[in-house]
Amino acid sequence: MSVPPDHLQGGHVPHAEMRQHNLSVVLRRVHTEGAVSRSELTRATGVNRSTTAALVAALARAGLVREEIPRTHRTAGRPSPMVLPVPERAQVVALEVGVERIRAERVGLGGTVLAERTLLPPSDGPTPFEQTVGRLAGLVESLGEPAADAGRCTGIGIAVPGLVRRADGLVRFAPNLEWRDEPLAAALADRLAPPWSRVPIAVGNDADLGALGEYARGAARGYDDFVYISANVGVGGGLFCGGRPVRGQRGYAGEIGHMIVNPQGRQCRCGARGCWETEIGTDVITEAAGLQVPPDHSLHGVVEAAAAGDERAERALDDAARWLAIGLGNLAVVLSPRLVIFGGGLQDIYEATFDRIELYSATTGLARSRAPYTHRRSALAHRAPLVGAAELAMAPLLDDPLGLPRPDVR
Amino acid sequence: MSVPPDHLQGGHVPHAEMRQHNLSVVLRRVHTEGAVSRSELTRATGVNRSTTAALVAALARAGLVREEIPRTHRTAGRPSPMVLPVPERAQVVALEVGVERIRAERVGLGGTVLAERTLLPPSDGPTPFEQTVGRLAGLVESLGEPAADAGRCTGIGIAVPGLVRRADGLVRFAPNLEWRDEPLAAALADRLAPPWSRVPIAVGNDADLGALGEYARGAARGYDDFVYISANVGVGGGLFCGGRPVRGQRGYAGEIGHMIVNPQGRQCRCGARGCWETEIGTDVITEAAGLQVPPDHSLHGVVEAAAAGDERAERALDDAARWLAIGLGNLAVVLSPRLVIFGGGLQDIYEATFDRIELYSATTGLARSRAPYTHRRSALAHRAPLVGAAELAMAPLLDDPLGLPRPDVR
Structure with a gap:
């Protein structure tokens, strides 16, 4: 309707x-x-x-x-x-800027992936903004080269782990990249040569785009009220209510990792104390288990150690389950979703802890009365934000299929 | 658009x-x-x-x-x-079931109040469901009597302080009324005589309807992203995102009083520990101030005692401000509203504590980066849920002005 x-x-x-x-x-x-x-x-x-x-x-x-x-x-x-x-006729470039890698896909109408590239960071630690923009520009232009790609590129979509101002693609704050107020869309447009420089660039928060990806082509198809949780080093969320993304002012909604759930808890990188991500961030859980944080920040090691009987790992998972239940309960009372999707590194502990999350959930707000929700792991896994970035870039064409002037990028 | x-x-x-x-x-x-x-x-x-x-x-x-x-x-x-x-031509009956009173208004197109009634409860403590339904039926029929009301009644809207299943007007849980799974809409329809019994009845949560009232005719006009907080004995919320009410599954969204903000805190009536309303409920604040809870559960007494130099009242207000800041911060990161409206009993301490809420807010999640919001007290004050109930009842006519069969109630 x-x-x-x-x-x-x-x-x-x-x-x-x-x-x-x-x-x-x-x-x-x-x-x-x-x-x-x-x-x-x-x-x-x-x-x-x-x-x-x-x-x-x-x-x-x-x-x-x-x-x-x-x-x-x-x-x-x-x-x-x-x-x-006809995938080749209308194409977009989807980019994901992560701490560990930059990924790029050239995606055609219908969601067909026509080309893809992954870049690892040149060194340890965050890559400075200017250097990242240069690498993104190179990726975009390299994706356009193959002779088979004779179609038209209608947009570039970028997923970033941070607060993104939708209107102009400014990255307000991306703690894990150590970016503050970086004009990503404008800087990339400046760096691209024509005709790429005339292609519209849209930037979104990676969890928001993960949710959009799952709604379009993943675990949330057919669900109009859902929460997509992307827990990695940081914890983000993408929210849909009534079949629409919840954006809030400037597109900043969904920063669920910064709900304060434990005012007596740890200091968060955002400056507050007791944010949800100080309890369920993947590095926090790994360190609580007494393990070394792996290069990909995954929780496989913790899950394996716990399964092998390591008590400290077991306790770390149990604590994580308890704090997951509290935060999920908070989201359930505020938004009453019909579905919760576990994305990012959280997928690793989804199977290992879900029975405990359920158990602890019985002690959270309005547990007896609120509407129950389904939960499942992400269907698109780590590709979700990239799929969402492609949808974001494709949206203007889908909104007005014959009305857009399209720069010819061959 | x-x-x-x-x-x-x-x-x-x-x-x-x-x-x-x-x-x-x-x-x-x-x-x-x-x-x-x-x-x-x-x-x-x-x-x-x-x-x-x-x-x-x-x-x-x-x-x-x-x-x-x-x-x-x-x-x-x-x-x-x-x-x-033409107010008389299309009328609705708006009802609000509160702990302290039942209020009813007959409202015409354009929002004109054509008649109103208030009933105090017959005794101390919650009125049983069946008795309340009988009183509501009597109120509805009494509002129809005046000869001047020759128009047509197109709906009945009811605001209830609890979880309400929108589809059928079942009250899932209303702790302060001590109702569980009470079929309010159906029971009232059964009790009314024709032609009233043919009038559609819609039931909503009082804070959701307060938000709708403020959006239509109050402090939220022109704001598409806002949170309306109604803190009385319990704490409820009405949320709008992108110009639409956030309903969630079954209409249960907005139960912000049951976000857990203090897992080491007090037991809540909902069964959990540390819900927001165990820190900022009006009775909790009054008791922390060492004062007797007044019959209307208002906070005037606490504010006055603090102004007169009472240290315990002062400390109670300060604690309330700190917990208000935490919960508001959580809503700000999740929803990124452009406006927060203080309704219900919370209005009483809005002026007295806002400077402190601001101060404590600087230590909540993402405080440096998130989008700032405007705050103000409710414009409709205690009438907000009733105004919203009238809008709820009027909605089918407004959606399809000439299409509805309308029972003739004179």
């Missing part, structure tokens, strides 16, 4: 916007489902069959979709043509 | 829905603004002047609005007719 049912929602739908909107519904459906019958598109748009055929024809003329007659069909009558995306 | 800009939002706008949608835009605008010029409505709908005139004429034929030519005007040319709501 596109007419918002909510109280006091204002607005209007001039006739001129309707065609664009219906084109958008069709292209989004094809983009997320991969192959959709024309009759299904008729149901999705709510317009009649001939109008749907005209919408599909317009998208096909623009080269964005193609039609195919299914070879076998069981029902009588003519089979409904299937509509498929 | 009614075409949702969010990623992956599906849906369609068949032509048939457009007229309904535009009628809804016009009636909502008139309902919330009180008097709107036809040219302003043309801008709001985005359709042309003659279509706007036709929409207004259709609403006028249904008796919902009337037009008036302004007597004075400064600009040259014909003045644009003003469109006004």
